[in-house]
């Protein structure tokens with residue numbers, strides 16, 4: 001492999017693919033897509049549609065099955081570490097077989113809760129190749145734009161965290177991602193507002209906002225109905241204490 005492009009493609013809206021991403025995609029001979037199982041086929045399809053729309057030269061797509069991973073391990077850190085090793089092994093083998101330029105399309109931006117760059121660095125411990133990163137629109141930016149909000153009040157910090165860690169955090173402004181358990185219901189107090197979005201930028205997008213205590217039940221219900229209907233859900237939200 002001559003070179004690898006790691007390209008952020010935005011969080012679901014095909015119009016949020018940047019010009020820089022399109023230019024990078026048009027230098028790639030082989031796109032490596034890491035599949036995550038049938039339930040997220042819609043996301044794989046979206047990547048395929050982005051390529052079909054923007055790439056004007058011949059290319060190949062190689063789909064790689066993601067090695068299985070324990071979802072709720074006792075030792076989260078070492079389980080994920082081991083999973084990254086297995087992913088790096090699989091990717092290393094795929095890269096070995098590529099002549100020319102490879103590309104990996106990353107959901108949103110590669111800098112935010114995504115392991116691609118860490119795994120690429122692991123592959124590079126055993127193989128030499130150059131790589132470049134192209135930023136993408138994150139789900140956080142998509143959330144803020146759709147709700148027409150600024151993430152912080154003037155001069156305040158914003159914390160980006162996960163559902164799993166939310167209980168440890170003091171909420172002033174907290175953006176929460178990767179929350180499978182509606183962790184917002186555990187946040188105490190009647191003085192918190194929420195701006196929630198699911199499938200941002202996609203045809204099934206749903207937005208809910210308001211006082212957390214007033215709307216948390218609605219969000220739980222909508223979230224569970226949507227997840228049952230589609231088989232998967234991606235949602236992000238901002239919490240802010242008044």
Ligand SMILES: C[S@@+](CC[C@H](N)C(=O)[O-])C[C@H]1O[C@@H](n2cnc3c(N)ncnc32)[C@H](O)[C@@H]1O
Nearest residue numbers: 011012108109138139177178199200234235236
């Ligand atoms: C593994 S992280 C990837 C984040 C991605 N790199 C980014 O820049 O947005 C997946 C989480 O991102 C959030 N997410 C990604 N796309 C989303 C979308 N279209 N709508 C709502 N949340 C989304 C959800 O919190 C989801 O659990």
